[in-house]
Amino acid sequence: MKSLTEQDIRGSFVNCSKGEAKRLFVPRDLGELAWDDLDFLGWRDPGAPDRSYLVTERADQGRPVGVALRFQPARRGFLHRSMCSLCLTTHPRGGVSLMTARRAGAAGREGNSVGAYMCTDLACSLYLRDRKVPDSGMRIEESLTLEEQIARTLGNLYGFLDKV
Numbered sequence: 001m002k003s004l005t006e007q008d009i010r011g012s013f014v015n016c017s018k019g020e021a022k023r024l025f026v027p028r029d030l031g032e033l034a035w036d037d038l039d040f041l042g043w044r045d046p047g048a049p050d051r052s053y054l055v056t057e058r059a060d061q062g063r064p065v066g067v068a069l070r071f072q073p074a075r076r077g078f079l080h081r082s083m084c085s086l087c088l089t090t091h092p093r094g095g096v097s098l099m100t101a102r103r104a105g106a107a108g109r110e111g112n113s114v115g116a117y118m119c120t121d122l123a124c125s126l127y128l129r130d131r132k133v134p135d136s137g138m139r140i141e142e143s144l145t146l147e148e149q150i151a152r153t154l155g156n157l158y159g160f161l162d163k164v
């Protein structure tokens with residue numbers, strides 16, 4: 001994806017208030033990130049261990065779209081192997097978490113949310129490119145090319161964002 005500024009990111013959130021978007025934690029090293037290797041940017045909030053954020057440039061909408069997520073950090077032994085629903089990487093316990101996003105607009109104000117299992121560190125882009133290796137040391141052998149895997153991951157991500 002192309003690089004985003006802090007302002008782009010704060011303006012991209014679809015499921016939080018303007019005030020929340022202004023206050024939430026945004027990484028400070030945006031200028032140093034390898035954006036070419038990212039299909040989306042995901043990060044955790046160091047001040048709130050149950051919060052993560054995800055922003056992607058939606059090619060089909062021509063704008064960045066961000067969502068605020070919540071998750072229950074997995075307890076040891078609680079989750080066994082599980083698979084990220086975006087990049088299909090499998091991780092041992094704790095490596096995948098159920099991320100929930102409050103829905104945008106009125107549905108969210110009524111308390112509705114949507115959830116999906118994702119890599120807890122939201123580093124799907126790096127797992128796809130073998131820049132990061134899951135703790136298990138492997139990904140499922142894929143017959144698809146990297147481009148096809150990226151397209152599939154983005155398709156899965158857009159599907160999730162559409163539900164938000």
Ligand SMILES: [Zn+2]
Binds near residue numbers: 084087118124
């Ligand atoms: Zn993933």
